[in-house]
Structures are given as C-alpha cells and as structure tokens.
Amino acid sequence: MAEKDLINVVFIGHVDHGKSTTVGRLLYDGGALSEQEYRKLEEEAKSRGKGTFVFAYVMDNLKEERERGVTIDVSYKRFEAQKHTFTIIDAPGHRDFVKNMITGTSQADVAVLVVAVKDGIQPQTKEHAFLAQVMGIKQIVVALNKMDEVNYDQAKFKEVEDQVKKLLTGVGYKQDNIRIVPVSAWRGDNIVKKTENMKWYTGKTLLDTLDDLTAPPSPTDKPLRIPLQDVYNIKGVGAIPVGRVETGIVKPGDKVIVMPSGKTGEVKSVEEHHTQLAQAKPGNNIGFAIRGLSAEDMARGDVVGHTTNPPTVAKAFVAQIVVLNHPTAIPVGYTPVFHIHTAQMSMTLTELRKRMDPKTGATVEENPKFLKTGDAAIVKIVPTKPVCLEKFSEFPQMGRFAIRDMGQTVAAGVVLEVEKV
Secondary structure (H helix, E strand, O other), rough: OOOEEEEEEEEEEEOOOOOHHHHHHHHOOOOOOHHHHHHHHHHHHHHHOOHHHHHHHHEEEEEHHHOOOOOOOOOEEEOOOOOEEEEEEEOOHHHHHHHHHHHHHHHOOEEEEEEEEOOOOOOHHHHHHHHHHHHOOOOOEEEEOHEEEOOHHHHHHHHHHHHHHHHHHHHHOOOHHEEEEEOOOOOOOOOEEOOOOOOOOOOOOOHHHHHHOOOOOOOHHOOEEEEEEEEEEEOOOOOEEEEEEEEEEEEOOOOOEEEEOOEEEEEEEEEEEOOOOEEEOOEEEEEEEEEEOOHHHOOOOOOOEEOOOOEEEEEEEEEEEEEEOOOEEEEEOOEEEEEEEEEEEEEEEEEEEEEEOOOOOEEEEEEEOEEOOOOOEEEEEEEOOOEEEEEEEEHHOEEEEEEEEEEEEEEEEEEEEEOOO
C-alpha cells in the first residue's frame, strides 16, 4: 500500500459560523471519531444545555473553552480519506485568538473557510480570508454552512456564493483555486454524505472536495533547512541538536553548516522517536549528532543546511505584513519581537514603504508615517543581530513570521527580499 500524501487543512472563519461543528461532523461521519467518543461528548453537551454543540466539543479539548463555548487554542486531529491523509488544524475564530490562528494557518496547505449562509460575510470572514492569502495558502475551500437554517434554498446559496467569490478574488485568490460547497454541519448534509435536501446541488461533498485537491509537493528537492528547536548535551554522546526538517534531505555522512555562526561538521547519526534513520525528509522531527560540534556551537533559532548551500543569513529584509491587532499605531523605529521558524528576536521596522488596501493589495499611501490595525504594508526590517531566513517565494517554510508585542500577536507577514550579511 503506497503511503498517502499528507495535506494539512486549517478551518477558518467567523466565530459563530460553525467551524468546530463542521470539523466534528467531518471526523464523526468520516469514521475518525468512535461512536463511544461521540456519545460521551453528546452527554457532556446536553449536561451543559448546549446539545447542538456536540461536534464542536470534539476539537475543543480545553475545559475552559467548553465552559465559554469559544475555541481558544489550535488543536490537531488526523484522519484518512480515500486518496489523502489529512491533519486538521482547527483555528480559533474569536478575535483575541488570532495569534493561534496564525500559528495554525502558517502550517496549512489548504484553508476551509466556513461561512454561515444566513449571516453571509462578516468582518472576520474578510480578515481570515486575507490572512490565509498573505500566509501563502494557495487553495481554499468554502463551506457555506447552516443551509438548514434557510430551508436549503438554492437562491440564498447562490447569492452568498457570489459574494464569497467576489471577496476571495478581491484578496488575490484565483478563481480556479476556489471551491464552494453548501453544507449543514449540524444535520450532516454534504459534509461526508450526499444529501437528499439539496438535490439542486450536483457537486461533491466537502470531504470529496478536499480529497480531490493535490497535496503540495514534498520539498525534498530544495536545499536542506533544519531550524533548531533545541540542543541537548548527552553524556557520552555529545551535543544533539533537535529540529524539524523543513526542506531537503539529510543523512549520516553529510557535511553540514550551522548558520548564522558558520560552524561546520559531519552528520554522525539521525534519529526520530528513538529510531535510527537512513535519511530524514521534510516533516521529520529529528535529533542528530554532528561530528566536530559542541553544544556551545548551536542554539535554538539557528538553521542547519549543507555546506554546499548554506542557509541564508539576513542583516535586513523587506516584507509584506498585515497589522492584526495593535492598540495604538506602529511608527518607523518600532522594535517588537519577531517569531520566524524557531527563532525569536527583536527587530526594527526601519522603513514603512507603502500602505496597501488589505482587500485588494492596491497601494493606498507611499511612505506612511505609521500603520494601524487592519493595514497591510510593505516594510523594511532590521534584526538586532543576523538571523537565518529565506524569501517566502523560494522557501515558504522559512519565510513567514508573526510579530508579538504586549503579550499578543500584533502582525504577521512574509519575507519578500533578503539583504544578505
């Protein structure tokens, strides 16, 4: 049996439009949730007087969330379809939780935008659609949910479908990469099973629509990049750096370089979950030993690559950012903390080159004095010390970042150009 390709799917959309319920229904009808687990959740939902929330409970593992009825953290669940294996990332829709949504979205290949057909597009629907686009998600599937609330009316579906298409093409999605499915997650129409209630709809169910997508090519052909999460010092073995292979392939005997320091060595062994590997590919979380390097030579946020194609070290870079949530305004000289792959570092916005309309990407103002919540912009950024990063167009995995300040994510963005050290 050939290994199925993996697709990471993030569910996004306005807070009450039924994301968690859609995910729960997908898992239950798709067989990834047992009858027993379902019954247990149903009991709990009823005991809280929230009978209709049963599917949402599947993903809302945190007790606090169940009591508040809001999704806070990002949760993951795997399930198998005919052609692909899916990891579902259920991202919070609530305003305060946008930071987790970025974490979720930055790992996804596909976004499912859930829109309740009765309410249509809400401010958050727009924000999430734009974020998905900025964070580089190329494929988007729209679940027009709660069709039961409009008596499965085709005209109502058509009306909202047109609005959604307009919104998505407006933020930069190509018409061919948008798929729209009418569903009722609560009743189970068109999530996994075809429905009698919408005979006018001849397309595929949500599950089949997702299964028809193409998995992204595994970036094995790209140069090796392993951002380090940690370095352990093991008695008798020496330094063991740990990280996830983002691109390329690594195997024992490879000559590698750790950047930004430029220290080099040879890979002695590679292991994942205490199993020795002959080679590690993108997605593998590995520990590896490098002959000739000690724990002092490496740190979290460093990136390992082959000596023939070292990771890029930036002294400055140009990026496109979206300001998600800033209490006042962001001026030139603003120095928050950037999170880019495993690195965290203060960096300064030295130039605000242009402010753009987040809905269309059109330039609104050249060299603005400051940026505020909701703005998209092209900016120049200088890290406090050299840092490894890559152009998003070449290495998406190494070119997306979140900007944190005052305990929250204030902005997110992608790297457009790198000024090398």
